[in-house]
Amino acid sequence: MFSWLNKKDQAAIPADLELDPDHIPTHVAIIMDGNGRWAQQRHLPRVAGHKQGMDTVKVITAAASDLGIKVLTLYAFSTENWKRPKDEVNYLMKLPVDFFDTFVPDLIAHNVRVNVMGYVDQLPKFTQDAVNRAIEQTKDCTGMVLNFALNYGGRAEITTAVQSIVADATAGNLTAEDVDDDLISSRLMTAPLGEYADPEVVIRTSGEKRLSNFLLWQIAYSEFIFMGPHWPEFTPALLAEAVYEYQHRKRRFGGLTNK
Ligand code: FPP
Numbered sequence: 001m002f003s004w005l006n007k008k009d010q011a012a013i014p015a016d017l018e019l020d021p022d023h024i025p026t027h028v029a030i031i032m033d034g035n036g037r038w039a040q041q042r043h044l045p046r047v048a049g050h051k052q053g054m055d056t057v058k059v060i061t062a063a064a065s066d067l068g069i070k071v072l073t074l075y076a077f078s079t080e081n082w083k084r085p086k087d088e089v090n091y092l093m094k095l096p097v098d099f100f101d102t103f104v105p106d107l108i109a110h111n112v113r114v115n116v117m118g119y120v121d122q123l124p125k126f127t128q129d130a131v132n133r134a135i136e137q138t139k140d141c142t143g144m145v146l147n148f149a150l151n152y153g154g155r156a157e158i159t160t161a162v163q164s165i166v167a168d169a170t171a172g173n174l175t176a177e178d179v180d181d182d183l184i185s186s187r188l189m190t191a192p193l194g195e196y197a198d199p200e201v202v203i204r205t206s207g208e209k210r211l212s213n214f215l216l217w218q219i220a221y222s223e224f225i226f227m228g229p230h231w232p233e234f235t236p237a238l239l240a241e242a243v244y245e246y247q248h249r250k251r252r253f254g255g256l257t258n259k
Helices: 007-011 035-041 046-067 086-109 125-137 154-170 181-186 191-196 236-247
Strands: 027-031 071-078 113-117 145-152 201-204 223-226
Touching: 007 046, 007 236, 027 236, 035 046, 046 071, 046 086, 046 236, 071 086, 086 113, 086 125, 086 145, 113 125, 125 145, 145 154, 145 191, 154 181, 201 236, 223 236
Parallel strands: 027 071, 027 201, 071 145, 113 145, 201 223
Antiparallel strands: none
16 A cells, blocks of 8 residues: 555554555545644744644655545645734745645656645745646646645635626526536536545544635535644544544435445
8 A cells, every 4th residue: 555655654554443445535635733833832933833734744645645545635825824924924835835846756756746726826926836837747647636725715716606607697608597516516626626526534633623714615525534633743644544534434415324
């Protein structure tokens, strides 16, 4: 199963955690919370938590790819995160530059394609450049999709989708009867993910139990897994534990039989 994850992280996954390889969630989405608290506990500036969080992203990307997950969506910056102090926002805008500059060769070597969803055109030019470069450099990779939600918000996404549907209706290209689940899904930022658009699992670290405007439409039938550790201390073993938990949940999608 493991071709990328280092031996130490592999060894930390409990040997008795028997994952069913035929029942790996295809799309896992993570709210990476707790960077600030992790730093605070160590008397470090908040941005040190983000830096450590970036290293966690690398390890978890390797673990998710090795586990056979098809799409890993990571909530890196929300449309509400602009309210943070200017220095912190600036730091967060520089992280993708650092991340992709150092990690794209590994992503290509392991066939991982980068995708970004969010209002990318509102990001600083240097962030946009880094993101677009990574997307271009990995565009032929056919393995896992590493999908960053960057300047993303669920309500804004739905608002944009409704605006595009109303524009089409006003132009006479759509009627009210044409509007259904599939049409709405096709206007959302996850549409390029095709059959994997909706996550089976949403993980939030750091003990908070809320969604914070993440994938509001797509999580209709997702399994939520809330975990205590802060994102900088999240590990492949914890990801494997979440997959195990998912594999033992009963999913009925509103019906009576377990799926
Ligand atoms: C939430 O922790 C985290 C964020 C808002 C930023 C997430 C960014 C990373 C993990 C860096 C990786 C990004 C890329 C693009 C590689 P918080 O600051 O809200 O923590 P707190 O609730 O403890 O204050």
